Amino acid sequence: MSVEDLVVEARGLVKRFGAFEAVHGIDVEVRRGESFGFLGPNGAGKTSTMRMISAVSTPSQGTLRILGLDPATHGPTIRARLGVVPQEDTLELELSVRVNLEIYGRYFDLPWSEVKERTRELLEFVQLSERANSKVDDLSGGMKRRLTIARALINRPELLILDEPTTGLDPQARHLLWDRLYRLKREGVTLIITTHYMDEAEQLCDRLVVMDQGSIVAQGAPSELIEQHSTREVVELRFAQDEHEPLRASLEGFASRVEVLPDRILLYVNDGDEVVGQLGRAGVNPASTLVRRSSLEDVFLRLTGRTLVE
């Protein structure tokens, strides 16, 4: 692969804040035109990594090339070709939807006529044309998010960086956003996305890395990760009794891994229906049984644990 095809190339990337090390030397390569995900629990170092890739925050150590350039010396040149959707909308609440886009367009030094034209087109793209003159403060959360995405597109970026683009949105708004992101990808825009939602990652990402405590703990396509870190199917068993732990020993022979949760027991298996049959013949009688395909969420929880990280 030639260097021009790498939109982001990071080697041994470290970010420290005083004595605290948020990112511990990660290697990442993002190729032109792909949609690349960063997954991880809160505090995993995703946002710190995003800020370095956005050519805003300087790496404490390691090498970083964005669009083939060094952000330490070419920050403004790189940022002129990026679009950034931060975790918080960072919109000017007192100003109208249209003026928010115009100000941002002027930051990129686009001529007035061009700013006006792109503002009109982008408002259409994110379905906000009718709200062009509304104060941003009066918009719903989903509308603000769409406006933030429109704003990130005003310079027609080659690389769009989205930090948790759909957190806090209702399902309709999420699907609308996903649809817009697909369209951008079809037009050749490279996408880098962080998300907490595994279904979103499975839907949107060609490849992804899972980060935990500042390091990359797994990487690959969603299907590859499921193959490597989980089984093909999962059997979910619920029992009438409250105490599940004593059942573990009797179930271990049926699955490659057994996970006991407060409300149910998960059996990681290759053929769920076959295992359910075996359980019946062995006299195990759960109150309910559900066979489903393994998901990225199973992989994620396996890799980063079920304990709450604050």
Added chain:
Amino acid sequence: MSDVTAHPSAGWARWQRSWWYHAVLYARTWRGSVISTAVFPLLFLAAMGVGVGHLVSQHAGRVQGLSYLDFIAPGLLATTAMQIGEGESTWSVLGAVKWQRTYHAAISTPLEPEDVLLGKLSWVGTRALATGVIYTVIIGLFGALHSWWALSLPLVATLIALAFAAPLVAWTCTLENEGALITFYRFAIVPMFLFSATFYPVSAYPGYLRPLVQLAPLYHGVALARAGADGHGSLGALSAHVAVLGVMAVAGLLWGRHTLRRRLVN
């Protein structure tokens, strides 16, 4: 869409963009600031200058050789300039780096933190200059200008506003919440407004208090504005006043480069 590509402009063009942002924001939200920057000082001018001035002329005659109106009109121009500098550099900056984070949005574009800082301060300067022009005309209409040096008053207002704005932007960038801003307003801005020899000469204080008053930056602004309106003043004293305000503005700018970058980039 036509095929114009975004490109990073030179530093000069970049901070102009930030100036423009601050100007647009002000144009859309100016109503709130009109009371403090226009109505208040005019009410003061009318009530104190004309009302108290009448009393003063009946009893003491003149203050430092000036009518009371002539004495306080330039002082009010100076305090208004201070208020513009303070008002533009505290709450709105904390909002832009902490609550709405619009400065974070700005530096996701080709703008650097320094461009945002220069955009902000050049906007403060613009606003103070324009306000200074309007005030100078109004003070003239009240009949309180006696020299062509009065033409320098808008520049004096600009210098005063920047002397306050630059260090205050820098300091605000280091704050975690608004508590310190409230304290600062109560215990620094309000006393300075009242005690910087704006309403009576510094000679009204006992000798040991005078150096304390002269430490207040606003004192130097008031003295400079008064000299401009009146046309009298020694070159040495005036240079000292300009130097105090100028050093504050430049030191604030250098400090702000550091604190704003630290706040936005880390």
